[in-house]
Amino acid sequence: MATIRERPLKDGRTSYTAIITRAIDGERYQETKTDAKRKLVVSWAKKREAEIDADIAAGREVKKRKDKLITLANAIDKYIAESMREIGKTKTQVLRTIRDEYDIASMSCDKIQSHHIVTFVKELHKRPGLNSPATALNYLSHLSGVFSTARPLWGYPLNSLAMQDAQKVCLTMGFVSKPEERTRRPTLEELDKLMTHFQRATEVDSRTMPMHIVTAFALFSTRRQAEICRINWEDYEPEHKRVLVRRMKNPGEKGGVDTWVELPDPCCAIIDALPREKDRIFPFNSDTVSRRFTEACKFLGIDDLHFHDLRHEGTSRLAEMGRTVPQLAAVTGHKAWKSLERYTHVRQNGDKYENWKWVEAVT
DSSP, X not given: OOEEEEEEOTTXXXXXXXXXXXXXXXXXXXXXXXXXXXXXXXXXXXXXXHHXXXXXXXXOOOOOHHHHTOBHHHHXXXXXXXOSSOOOXXXXXXXXHHHHHOGGGGSBGGGOOHHHHXXXXXXXXXXXXXXXXXXXXXXXXXXXXXHHHHHHHHOOOOOHHHHHHHHHHHHHHTSSOOOOOOOOOOOHHHHHHHHHHHHHHHHHXXXXXXXXXXXXXXXXXXXXHHHHTTOBGGGEETTTTEEEEEEEEETXXXXXXXXXXXXXXXXXXXXXXXOOOSSBSSOSXXXXXXXXXXXXXXXXXXXXXXXXXXXXXXXXXXXXXXXXXXXXXXXXOOSSGGGGGGGGGSOOOOOTTTTOHHHHHTO
């Protein structure tokens, strides 16, 4: 039975505290509740004792009621708000989508089991625009970060083992899968169309982003769009043909790692031809770069070509010129050479851009 203690207050009223005590696995477990009405604390004590005793009898972990009221949505909000490391825009957007649009977010943390997580993943496949197990894997991976953090950091009763079980099941059943490596490379004809389109747009309006220059630099440098738009003049060393890329993506390092990378020809010539008016060499918004490229491809009828494919094209070009994996990594910035193994089978046949007319146009 719970113990009820009375305590007189300074204003003449009396407060009542119900104390529930149990011995669980040789340790003392206690819960309390205080109220100005004795009837309320007595009622609470009866109900909680029944719940606690039922958990003990069933061999379940006893959790305090306040823990049971914490939802996955609460955990997601806390994860986003408290992380001192930068959380990418995509991850933040995914977590907020889960929080706002899926039933699992409203569940109490202590109630979420592996089958609930699997059900959530299956629901993802009904989402408009989500048409691949690889995208579902991204959602699940981002959510798993919340599960692995919540209990040790805040004491939130999210079961990380349930998440691990769900991940195994989803992989086995094909609900999620790793993305296939893209092999799409632009043809010279497609690049000519794009470069002509971008150059004309700049000639019509000089305020327009010089996408033909950005595209050429992306191809020859193998840099990602966000990296290109972060490069500062002070991080450029033309005498060494290298540049410091801030916060470069790196597996296991959230927020990225500052990395020096080599600039193959004609990258330095492209940079040297640009006006030195701002801190950044390419003072543009990376999202705008992506959107302009996508819109141009659609307008020109170029199918299934992404801006990121320029990185693959640039790396393939260097492999065709005879560069070894370590030499490729010096340009791409890969820490793990395994990611570059697929380029070891590329045939060496020289530089197909050796006489490309657009090199002169951007340098």
